[in-house]
Amino acid sequence: xxxxxxxxxxxxTISRTVQxxxxxxxxxxxxxxxxxxxxxxxxxxxxxxxxxxINTTDxxxxxxxxxxxxxxxxxxxFNLLLGSVAKNKHYSDVISMYHRIFEANLVPDFITLNILLxxxxxLKKVGLGFAVLGTIYRRGYFPNIVTFTSLIKGMGLEGKIxxxxxxxxxxxRLGCQPNVITWGTLINALxxxxxxxxxxxxxxKMGSGDDVSGFxxxxxxxxxxxxxxxxxxxxxxxxxKELFLEMEEKRVSPDVVVYSSLIHGLCDVGEWEExxxxxxKMVDQGIRPNxxxxxxLINALxxxxxxxxxSGFLDLMIQRGENPDIFSFNTLMDGLCLEGKVDDARExxxxxxxxxQECDVISYNVLIKGYCNCRRADDxxxxxxxxxxxxxxxxxxxxxxxxxxxxxxxxxxxxxxxxTDMQLHGITPxxxxxxxxxxxxxKNECLAxxxxxxxxxxxxxxxxxxxxxxxxxxxxxKAGKLETTTELFDTLPLKGLVPTVxxxxxxxxxxxxxGQLEKASNMFLEMEEKGCAPNLVTFNTxxxxxxxxxxxTEVIELLQKMAERKFLPDASTASLVIDLLSKDxxxxxxxxxxxxxxxxx
DNA sequence: ATAGGGTTAG
Numbered sequence: 182x183x184x185x186x187x188x189x190x191x192x193x194t195i196s197r198t199v200q201x202x203x204x205x206x207x208x209x210x211x212x213x214x215x216x217x218x219x220x221x222x223x224x225x226x227x228x229x230x231x232x233x234x235i236n237t238t239d240x241x242x243x244x245x246x247x248x249x250x251x252x253x254x255x256x257x258x259f260n261l262l263l264g265s266v267a268k269n270k271h272y273s274d275v276i277s278m279y280h281r282i283f284e285a286n287l288v289p290d291f292i293t294l295n296i297l298l299x300x301x302x303x304l305k306k307v308g309l310g311f312a313v314l315g316t317i318y319r320r321g322y323f324p325n326i327v328t329f330t331s332l333i334k335g336m337g338l339e340g341k342i343x344x345x346x347x348x349x350x351x352x353x354r355l356g357c358q359p360n361v362i363t364w365g366t367l368i369n370a371l372x373x374x375x376x377x378x379x380x381x382x383x384x385x386k387m388g389s390g391d392d393v394s395g396f397x398x399x400x401x402x403x404x405x406x407x408x409x410x411x412x413x414x415x416x417x418x419x420x421x422k423e424l425f426l427e428m429e430e431k432r433v434s435p436d437v438v439v440y441s442s443l444i445h446g447l448c449d450v451g452e453w454e455e456x457x458x459x460x461x462k463m464v465d466q467g468i469r470p471n472x473x474x475x476x477x478l479i480n481a482l483x484x485x486x487x488x489x490x491x492s493g494f495l496d497l498m499i500q501r502g503e504n505p506d507i508f509s510f511n512t513l514m515d516g517l518c519l520e521g522k523v524d525d526a527r528e529x530x531x532x533x534x535x536x537x538q539e540c541d542v543i544s545y546n547v548l549i550k551g552y553c554n555c556r557r558a559d560d561x562x563x564x565x566x567x568x569x570x571x572x573x574x575x576x577x578x579x580x581x582x583x584x585x586x587x588x589x590x591x592x593x594x595x596x597x598x599x600x601t602d603m604q605l606h607g608i609t610p611x612x613x614x615x616x617x618x619x620x621x622x623x624k625n626e627c628l629a630x631x632x633x634x635x636x637x638x639x640x641x642x643x644x645x646x647x648x649x650x651x652x653x654x655x656x657x658x659k660a661g662k663l664e665t666t667t668e669l670f671d672t673l674p675l676k677g678l679v680p681t682v683x684x685x686x687x688x689x690x691x692x693x694x695x696g697q698l699e700k701a702s703n704m705f706l707e708m709e710e711k712g713c714a715p716n717l718v719t720f721n722t723x724x725x726x727x728x729x730x731x732x733x734t735e736v737i738e739l740l741q742k743m744a745e746r747k748f749l750p751d752a753s754t755a756s757l758v759i760d761l762l763s764k765d766x767x768x769x770x771x772x773x774x775x776x777x778x779x780x781x782x
Numbered sequence: 783a784t785a786g787g788g789t790t791a792g
Contacts, residue, residue: 231783260783267784295784302785330785365786372787406787413788441788476789483790511790546791578792585792613792 230265237274240266244278248285256282260292272300291322298328302335310335323356330363337370345370361398365407372411380408381420402428406439413446421446437463441474448481456481472498476508483516491516505536511543518551523560526551542568546578553586561586562595575606581613588621596621615643616652623656631656647678651687658691666691682708686719693726698735701726717743721753728761736761737774744776 229235244262247254259282267275279297282289289297294317301309310332317324329352336345349367352359359367371380384400405428412421421443428435440463447456460478463470475498482491491513495505510533517526526548533540545568552561561583568575580603587596600618603610610618615638622631635653638645650673657666670688673680680688685708692701705723708715720743727735736757743750750758758775 257783264783290783292784297784299785325784327785332785334785360785362786367786369786403787408787410788436787438788443788445788471788473789478789480789506789508790513790515790541790543791548791550791576791581792611792617792 230261235265235269237266237269237271240271240274244281248281248287253287256287256290256293259287260290260296263293263296267296267300267303270303272304275300276304291317291320294320294322295325295327295331299331299334302331302338305335305338307332307335307339307341326352326357326360326363329355329357329359330366333363333366333370337366337373340374342370342374342376358397361401361404364396364398364400365404368404369407369411372407372414375415377408377411377415377417378420380411381424384408400433402433402436402439405433406436406442409439410442410446413442413449416450418443418446418450418452435463435468437468437471437474440468441470441477444474445477445481448477453481453485470498470501470503472503472506472509475503476506476512479509479516480512483512483519486520488513488516488520488522505538507538507541507544510538510540511547514544514551515547518547518554521555523548523551523555523557542573542576542579545573546576546582549579549586550582553582553589556586556590558583558586558590558592558595562599575603575608577603577608577611577614580606580608581611581617584614584617584621588617588625591625593621593625593627612643612646612649615645616648619649619652619656623652623659628656628660628662645676647673647681647684650678651681651683654684654691655687658687658694661694663691663695663697680708680711680713682713682716682719685713685715686722689719689726690722693722693729696726696730698726698730698732702735717748717751717754720748721751721757724754724757728757731764733761740776741774744778750778 229239240262244259247258247262259278263275263278266278275296279289279293282293294313298310298313298317301307301313314324314328314332317328329348333345333348336342336348345367349359349363352363368380368383371377371383384404387396387400405424409421409424412418412424425435425439425443428439440459444456444459444463447453447459456478460470460474463474475494479491479494482488482494495509495513498505498509510529514526514529517523517529530540530544530548533544545564549561549564552558552564565575565579565583568579580599583599584596587593587599596618600610600614603614615634618634619631622628622634631653635649638649650669654666654669657663657669666688670680670684673684685704689701689704692698692704701723705715705719708719720739724736724739727733727739740750740754740758743754762769
């Protein structure tokens with residue numbers, strides 16, 4: 182990458198750029214394709230591509246030049262480059278490079294096509310993947326197990342699980358033997374779609390020689406790690422632990438990935454102590470925790486509200502020679518934001534650059550949400566403008582956070598602008614966005630605007646979920662339009678929607694507000710009949726309704742019911758009881774009837 | 783030269 186020295190005036194620019202981690206961009210941009218020598222290509226392909234990390238600008242510069250070279254380079258050189266771009270997960274770049282190879286009249290070979298097919302599948306475009314399979318046959322090639330494994334992965338990513346399983350069974354008839362990687366891909370597809378138990382079942386069958394037996398491979402470490410992770414993510418940590426023991430029996434030694442997955446699973450179900458002892462066990466067994474392991478621990482601590490301990494782990498990892506990465510910083514920043522220390526988070530954000538760590542969209546999203554939660558929507562907007570100025574592409578999460586924050590601060594006009602801006606950025610609103618808008622309009626005295634949006638959504642055939650209806654029902658209730666609310670509520674079954682505890686609580690609140698306590702009570706009974714369990718909010722709402730009408734008997738009855746169901750009263754329950762008692766001397770006689778929480782068992 | 787596993791944001 183040697184280049185003639187820039188004029189000295191550029192020195193400060195360079196040092197600033199170095200700080201921002203953009204050194205490679207600075208040096209690469211001025212290089213015209215014609216400046217790249219054959220030996221530079223050779224080095225790039227044989228060393229940089231093989232080692233993995235290459236940057237996109239770099240790759241495209243070489244690619245552009247390689248296309249123009251005369252005599253043409255062999256296709257295998259392009260395969261090296263494309264393979265490396267694919268390894269860096271820049272799958273759409275692979276596809277556009279393929280098209281340009283094609284246009285340049287170079288002939289892709291079987292490997293090129295396999296890389297292309299794999300990229301299509303990773304982009305969740307299995308249809309395109311099959312089109313490439315067609316090309317493979319047309320060109321007289323035969324797909325191999327790599328081809329088929331990629332297709333299975335694609336089907337898994339698209340959520341087409343039964344297709345993936347069916348396809349796996351067909352591979353033999355198509356002239357290929359699945360191997361352990363194909364098997365791993367299949368069970369990973371199952372696990373990622375919430376069928377970890379099914380994956381486990383297949384695993385057992387394979388061990389006992391049933392219908393999936395007869396393969397010439399054995400489950401290995403990676404397959405175990407896939408299942409352990411999948412089971413953990415479904416909350417079946419006990420089954421994951423069984424598999425972990427099974428590995429020991431089968432003499433498959435767990436590695437850092439298996440340990441990290443299990444530690445993650447334990448932390449997620451609150452078994453923090455067990456997670457910690459597993460961490461100690463892995464260190465004892467000489468398995469080095471890596472950056473991912475530390476990130477999992479840091480995240481667990483942050484979510485527990487122990488940010489101080491979490492940053493302790495950050496220091497520990499640095500001490501052990503593991504470099505914190507973008508995950509570590511983003512996680513810690515989020516932890517700080519959860520504690521309301523958004524200024525500290527911002528400070529950490531600023532310090533990242535000095536530590537040579539470039540931030541990403543998620544860093545911005547974390548901070549923007551942090552500001553919004555502190556009701557500092559202005560600061561959030563400032564940060565948003567900064568990210569756009571610096572060339573980071575905001576995501577739907579950015580906009581959903583901003584919208585939430587703006588509405589919370591009552592800045593309806595800014596929220597409208599933000600929504601427009603979102604569409605200008607080419608981002609399609611999702612159901613979350615619509616719920617934020619509906620809720621935001623309702624809570625800021627713009628019911629008409631909310632209803633207009635709602636009706637437009639219905640007309641344009643959007644699949645509205647129960648949460649959307651909850652926003653609208655709540656808005657209508659709070660605006661006193663109880664009749665419209667009831668009518669809308671009654672249409673839910675026709676739309677195939679099942680009211681949730683939130684829906685019922687909204688309705689109960691609406692009836693209580695109007696003093697229609699019998700209707701509120703009936704709604705309470707109805708939800709119980711339909712198998713929807715009331716929660717603390719439901720109880721508080723209904724009790725508040727009765728209390729406002731001085732109907733202490735019903736309040737006490739509900740308190741008893743709450744106690745029977747082992748609900749612990751919260752501040753709202755307590756203030757309700759106090760209000761009731763302070764209203765009238767008569768109510769004091771009820772005092773003995775009020776259950777003492779928590780009820781002894 | 784191409785295929786499988788663990789971490790962050792609503």
